[in-house]
Amino acid sequence: MACQVATKLDKVRWPVLALVGLAALLAPPSSGQQSAAHGAAPSSADGGAAAIPVSEVASVKPNKSGDGGMRIMFTPDGVSYTNIALQMLLRETFGIEDDRILGAPSWVKTDRFDIEAKVDASDAPKLKDLKFDERRKMLLPVLADRFNLKFHHESRELPTCALVIAKGSPKLKEATPGDTYPNGLKGPDGHASAGAMMAGRGKITGQGVPIATLVNMLAFQRLDRAIFDKTGLTGKYDFELKWAPDEAPPPITGGMQGGLPMNDAATDPGPSLFTALQEQLGLKLEPQKGPIDVIVIDHIERPSENY
Numbered sequence: 001m002a003c004q005v006a007t008k009l010d011k012v013r014w015p016v017l018a019l020v021g022l023a024a025l026l027a028p029p030s031s032g033q034q035s036a037a038h039g040a041a042p043s044s045a046d047g048g049a050a051a052i053p054v055s056e057v058a059s060v061k062p063n064k065s066g067d068g069g070m071r072i073m074f075t076p077d078g079v080s081y082t083n084i085a086l087q088m089l090l091r092e093t094f095g096i097e098d099d100r101i102l103g104a105p106s107w108v109k110t111d112r113f114d115i116e117a118k119v120d121a122s123d124a125p126k127l128k129d130l131k132f133d134e135r136r137k138m139l140l141p142v143l144a145d146r147f148n149l150k151f152h153h154e155s156r157e158l159p160t161c162a163l164v165i166a167k168g169s170p171k172l173k174e175a176t177p178g179d180t181y182p183n184g185l186k187g188p189d190g191h192a193s194a195g196a197m198m199a200g201r202g203k204i205t206g207q208g209v210p211i212a213t214l215v216n217m218l219a220f221q222r223l224d225r226a227i228f229d230k231t232g233l234t235g236k237y238d239f240e241l242k243w244a245p246d247e248a249p250p251p252i253t254g255g256m257q258g259g260l261p262m263n264d265a266a267t268d269p270g271p272s273l274f275t276a277l278q279e280q281l282g283l284k285l286e287p288q289k290g291p292i293d294v295i296v297i298d299h300i301e302r303p304s305e306n307y
Contacts, residue, residue: 052134053123058142060303063112070112073187074135076127078118085112086147086300093139094295097219097226099158103297111302117142143300150299158292160226161285163215165233171282172237175208179238194236202245202270208236218285226292231283243276 055078063083071082072092081089086108090101117139119127127135143149181192184207194208199217206214211233219227270276277283 052130052137053119053126055117055138055142056120056123057116057118058146059114059116060142060146061114063114065112075118077121077124078116078127079135079139080117081113081115083112083114085109089113089115089139089143090295090297093136093143095133095136095216096293096295099225100156100292100294101297102154102294104300107302108300113303115142146303148299148301149297151295151297154294154296155291156294157289158225158294160228160288160290160292162228162230162288163211163218163283164230164286166278166282166284169282170231170233171280172233172239175236175238179208181207202243204241205239207238210234210236214239227285228288239281241276241280242270243273244270 057078065083067083070084070088071080072084073080073082087098087101087104090104090108091098094101119138130138140149175194179194181194181196184192185196185198185205186192187196192207197204197206197209197213197217199205204214204217206217211229211231214237215227215229271279274285277285
């Protein structure tokens with residue numbers, strides 16, 4: 001049985017999302033580490049944070065463009081967020097879903113920001129050795145400093161999903177080491193490389209990415225629950241996943257390469273997200289339930305006028 005939820009599954013929260021980075025920054029979790037979208041959230045007093053470089057420069061500016069697209073890009077010395085809602089920033093930082101972030105005011109879903117966070121030049125070489133979840137935690141000091149974020153953890157019994165291999169073998173194509181992807185997704189600099197992923201209405205494309213990145217992207221597709229990676233797959237993969245979006249917003253252009261081609265559900269309904277996962281990637285989502293770590297926002301505020 002597919003991992004069913006009461007809400008509309010394919011209603012994308014944001015029309016266009018691009019994740020672009022270096023392949024080394026999107027490495028899968030180390031052996032024995034369980035990957036969810038994304039399991040246990042970091043603590044406001046995380047003991048392991050001392051080993052993670054701290055962002056020395058953080059520019060936070062409001063984005064009033066009204067554009068529906070947004071971009072997250074890992075850079076050699078930090079991370080760049082364009083037109084991002086703070087709700088999504090919280091999701092990315094903690095690596096969890098909306099239903100696991102409690103107590104936030106309504107403006108975190110509507111106000112958009114451009115954020116540039118960089119580490120000191122001496123710390124930049126350390127970034128390539130960080131795991132994806134460690135890279136996320138780097139934004140915590142920025143949120144604490146610029147948005148005065150305070151939070152605590154609680155445990156709640158919530159429904160979850162497990163991403164597993166469907167009957168037979170996975171249909172993912174293992175990425176070719178050193179592939180330059182001449183016809184692939186391109187970043188703002190016009191170059192294509194491994195470690196890029198883009199999602200739009202009824203479509204997710206990945207090039208040279210681990211399953212952990214796909215799991216994180218699936219969590220955006222209105223599943224409203226944690227997804228745990230139980231595939232056992234540890235490589236990096238090229239894939240394209242297409243499905244019929246359910247009550248999705250109208251096509252919006254933007255993002256890399258002028259925007260994503262959008263499916264026309266009226267003329268080409270296509271499979272559901274669950275069916276597409278099985279038929280195209282050889283994976284499936286199974287329902288589960290158990291105690292899940294949630295984040296309770298005790299305080300958060302808009303940054304001061306002095307951005």
